[in-house]
Amino acid sequence: MGLDGWIWALDGWILVAAVLCAVSCSLLGNFLVLRGTSMLGDAISHAVLPGLAVAFWISGSRSGTGMFVAAVAAAVVTVFLIETLRRSAGVDRGASMGVVFTAMFALGMIMIVQVADHVDLDPNCVLYGSIELTPLDQWEIAGWLIPKAVVTLGVTLLLNGLFVALFYKELLLTTFDSDLADSMGFSSQVIHYGLMTLVAITAVASFESVGSVLVVAMMVVPPASALMMTDRLSGMLAWSAGLAALAAIMGHGSAIVVPSWFGMGSTLTSGMMAVSAGGILIVCGLVGSRRGLITRWVRQRAFAAQVAADDVLGFLFRLEERAKSTVLTTAATTGQKKSESITAQNPATAAQLSTNLGQSLPQCLRVLSGLVRRGEVEPSGSGYCLTSAGRRRAQLLVRSHRLWELYLVEQAQYEIDRIHEKAEAWEHVTDESMRESLDRATSQTALDPHGSQIPPEVERHNQ
C-alpha cells in the first residue's frame, strides 16, 4: 500500500500543475461566490468551446496562442451576451447564463465534431482533462525541461495574483456595493469584465490539465469552504488558496493510493481533486469558526451550561434573601441586632435545587461541582451555599432580572404575569452597560413589579 507508485519526475510535476491550477481558480472564485455568480465560471468554461473550434479551424493546429486568444474572446462574448440579455430583456442572471452557455457549448460541440472530427481535439478531454499527461509535453526554459502546462498555469496564477492584489480595493467595493462604486466613479462594469476575462484565461489554461468540470469545482468549492472559516475577505482569499492547494495534493495522493485498497490501478487525479474539495467543504461546514455545525454546537452547549449555573446561583441568592428577611423580621420583633453571618447560613441540597430548577439530579450535581471548582459555591453541611464571589455574580443576575421586569412593565406595557419568562431568558446575556441603560430607562424605584428588592450593582474593585 501507500505511495509505491510515486515517481517524482512524473508525480511531482502533476502535483505542481494541480496545485497551480487549483489556486488560480480559487483566487478568482472568491469573487464569483461573493457576487452570487458562482455558475459564471461554469458558463465561461463551457462557452470557450466554440472559440477553440474556430481557432483550430483557422490555424489547423491544437496548440499555440491563437487557440488561447480565440477561447478568451469567446468567453468575453459570452459574458457580454449574458449581461445584455439580463439588462435589456430583463431575464434574471441565472437564466440568462443558462441560455447563453448551453447554446455556446452546443455550438462548440457541433463544430468540433463536424470540423475537427479526425483530429486530436477530444470532447472528453475538454470535460475531464488529462493532468496525467502533464509531464510528457515539455518546454526547455533556461536549460530546464518544464512541462508546458506548469508554465501556462504558473503564468495564470501570477496574473490572477497580481489582479487580486492590485485591484483588491476595487474588487471589494464593486462586489459589496456596486451602486456606491459606480457613483464614485469605480465602474463596476470595468471590474466585472476584467474579472471575467481572467476567469476565461484561467479556464482555458486549466482546461487541458483538469478539464472544465474541475475548473468549476475549484472556482466554487474552496472559496465556499473558506467563507465558513473566516469573516474577512483577506482571510477568505488566504484560506481558499490554502484549501485549494490541499485539495490538489489530497486529490493526487488519493488518486494513487485509494484505488490500490480495492486492488485497482490509480484513478483520475482531477476526479479525486473534486472529491477532496467536497470532503474539505464538509469538514469546514462542521468546524468552521463562522457557521460550523460543531462550533455552533459547542457554543450552544457552553451557553446552556452557563444558564444552568446561573440558575443555581440565582436560586441560592433568592433563598438567602428570603432567609434574611425572615431573620430580620424576627430580629425586629425580638429586638436583636441584625447579624452579618445570617446570609451564609442557607444551604440548599442538590435534591432541593433539582426539584426547584427542573433539572435532573445528576445534571444539578454536575453544575454544582463546576461551581465549587470555580469557587462560587461551597459545600455546607448536607447542602451548598454561595461564596462571596458566587454571591456577587448572583446579585448581578438577579439585578438584571428584576431591572428587565421593571422595564417591561414600565416601558413596554407588559402584563405582570408575562414578564418573568422574558427576564429569565435575558438575564443571562445582560451586561453592565445594558443594566446601566435599564436603570436609566426605568423609574428610580428600588422594587421590581413583584415587590422584590432590586439589588444594587456590585462595586467592580470590591475584591
Added chain:
Amino acid sequence: MVSDRPATSPHSASNPGDLGANRPMLSPLQVWDLTVAYQRTPVLWDVAFQVEPASLVAVVGPNGAGKSTLLRAILNLIPRTSGKIQIFGDEFSAQRRRVGYVPQRESVDWDFPVSVLDVVTMGLYREIGWLWPVRKQHRARAMEALNQVGIADLAHRQISHLSGGQQQRTFLARALAQNADLYLMDEPLAAVDAATELAIIQQLRAMKQQGKTCVVIHHDLQTVPEYFDSVLLLNMRVVASGPVAEVFTPENLQKTYGGRLTLLDEVSSAMRRQEKLL
C-alpha cells in the same frame, strides 16, 4: 429651500464665467424635466426642482412613487429618457467627488466578509484612487467617522453582527468619511431605533451647519416638519416642492398619497400596445 422650478435656465446656470464668484450661491442640485422609464414604463414624469445650499430636504411619497429612482437617476446609475440634471451648476461626472450616496440598507449583503471599519473606509476610496492601497491614515479617518456616529467600539466586528440601527450608522459613517458637499440618502431612518434616529438627525444637522446639503428619502410624515427645512412631494411627478411650512399641507399630502397615477399608467401601457402593433 426647494422651489418648483429652477430659477435659472440650464444655460445661465452652467455659465462657467461666474463659477468662482457665485460658488456659495450655486444650487447643489437642479433638475429639469427629468423623465425615467424602466422597460419603457415611465416611473418619473417631467420632474423639476432645485435644492438650496446647506439645507435638509425630505423626499416624500408613497411606494412606487419613484423616490429611489430619482436618486439613482441623479447619480447616473440608471439612464434617463430625457431631462437635465446639474450638480453645483455642472455635470455629475465633473462633480462626482462632491456627491455622497447612502444606498438603501437592504441593497447590500450584510453577511459579506468585511468589518465595520472596512465598510466605512470605502467612503475614502475615491480619494485614495485606483490601485492605491488603503493606508493607516485612511483607517484613522474612518475611525474618526465611526466615532462621530457613536459606534467606534464596533469597528472590528463583522457586519453581520450589527443591528438595523448600527447598519444605518455604519452607512452614515461611510458617508461622513466621504466628506462630500451634497448627500443623497435612501431611507437612512428606515427601521431604526429611537436612539439611532436621534443620533442620525443630530449628525445631519451638524452637516448642515458645515454647509452641506442632504436630500433624504423619508417615510415618516410626522417627523418631516421637525427634521427638515424643505420637502419634495413625489408621486411619479412632483406634486409640490418648497419650504416645509408652505408646501407640507394636508391638501398636497392628499394629492401625493391619493392613489397612484393610474391614468398615467394606463396611457403608457396603451402607448406600448400601440407600438407593438406598428
